[in-house]
Amino acid sequence: MPELPEVETVRTELDRLLAHQRIIRWERRRADLRTPIPAKLPIGPVHGVRRRAKYLLLAVGDGTVLNHLGMTGVWAERTTIQPHDHVRVHLADGRVLVFNDPRRFGLLELCRPDGGHAALDHLGPEPLSPAFTPDRLAGRRAPIKTVIMDQRVVVGVGNIYASESLLRAGIRPMRRRLTAAERERLATCIRSVLTEAIQAGGSSIDDFRHVNGLSGRFQQTLLVYNRTQCGRCGGRVRQTTIGGRSSWWCPACQR
DNA sequence: CGAATCACCTGATCGC
DNA sequence: TGCGATCAGGTGATTC
Numbered sequence: 350m351p352e353l354p355e356v357e358t359v360r361t362e363l364d365r366l367l368a369h370q371r372i373i374r375w376e377r378r379r380a381d382l383r384t385p386i387p388a389k390l391p392i393g394p395v396h397g398v399r400r401r402a403k404y405l406l407l408a409v410g411d412g413t414v415l416n417h418l419g420m421t422g423v424w425a426e427r428t429t430i431q432p433h434d435h436v437r438v439h440l441a442d443g444r445v446l447v448f449n450d451p452r453r454f455g456l457l458e459l460c461r462p463d464g465g466h467a468a469l470d471h472l473g474p475e476p477l478s479p480a481f482t483p484d485r486l487a488g489r490r491a492p493i494k495t496v497i498m499d500q501r502v503v504v505g506v507g508n509i510y511a512s513e514s515l516l517r518a519g520i521r522p523m524r525r526r527l528t529a530a531e532r533e534r535l536a537t538c539i540r541s542v543l544t545e546a547i548q549a550g551g552s553s554i555d556d557f558r559h560v561n562g563l564s565g566r567f568q569q570t571l572l573v574y575n576r577t578q579c580g581r582c583g584g585r586v587r588q589t590t591i592g593g594r595s596s597w598w599c600p601a602c603q604r
Numbered sequence: 605c606g607a608a609t610c611a612c613c614t615g616a617t618c619g620c
Numbered sequence: 621t622g623c624g625a626t627c628a629g630g631t632g633a634t635t636c
Contacts, residue, residue, distance in 0.1 A: 452614050
C-alpha cells in the first residue's frame with residue numbers, strides 16, 4: 350500500500366509523537382507478520398524515527414526496530430483494541446501506539462547491533478538525494494515501469510507513483526530502453542511527483558491512513574492512476590498489466 | 605546475471 | 621442475499 354510519500358508522512362508523525370517519550374513495554378498480540386515479530390524488542394527513551402526506502406527505523410534505548418508497512422500496515426495512537434492489532438507500544442505517559450496490519454505483509458524486526466539489517470543491504474539510492482541520477486534508469490531491458498519500481502534501481506517508487514511519473518514524463522509504461530533525454534525527464538518527474546505527494550501527506554486510495562487516522566490528500570492530484578479519464582488531456586486512459594501489476598497510461602500524452 | 609512469474613494474506617467488490 | 625472469482629499501493633523466492 351504505502352510508497353515513499355506515505356511512509357515519509359508516517360515517519361514525520363511518529364517522530365513527533367515519540368519525541369521525548371519513553372517506551373516501557375512492547376505488547377505483542379500476534380506475532381505472525383511476513384516474518385515473526387521478535388518476543389523481545391528494545392525499551393527506553395526514543396531517540397528518533399528515520400526512514401530508508403519504504404522502511405521505518407525506530408531508535409529506542411540501545412537498539413533499533415525495523416518496520417515495513419507492507420500493503421495494509423497502519424500505526425495509530427489509541428487505547429482500544431481492534432482486529433489485526435499486532436503490537437501495542439506502551440509509552441511512559443500512558444499513551445498506546447498500535448501497529449495494525451490485516452494483510453500481514455508488514456514487517457517488525459530488530460536491527461543488528463550496528464543498526465543495519467539484511468533487508469536494507471541491496472537498496473538503491475533515495476530518489477530525492479543527489480545519488481539518484483538519470484543514468485540509474487539505463488542498461489535494463491525490462492519495461493521502464495518495472496525498472497523504476499525495482500528497489501535496487503531507486504527506492505520508494507511503487508505502483509501509483511510509477512504510473513504518475515510516467516504520465517508526467519510523457520513515456521508509456523511498457524517502453525524499454527529510453528533515450529538519455531527521456532531518462533532525464535523521467536528522473537525529474539519521479540522527484541517532483543514524490544515531493545508533491547509528501548507535501549500533500551501521501552495518497553489514500555484504499556487503506557493508507559495517517560497516525561491520526563486522517564487520509565492523505567494527493568489522491569485528488571493523481572492524473573492517471575486508477576482513472577478512466579486522463580487528468581491532463583481528458584482523453585481515455587488505457588489499463589494494461591505490466592510485470593504482473595495493473596498499469597494506467599494515456600495514449601495521447603505518453604509515447 | 606536479468607527478466608518473468610508466483611506466493612504470501614485478508615478484505616472489498618463485482619458479476620451471476 | 622449468497623457465493624465464487626478477482627483484485628489491491630510490496631517484497632522475495634524460484635525458474636528459465
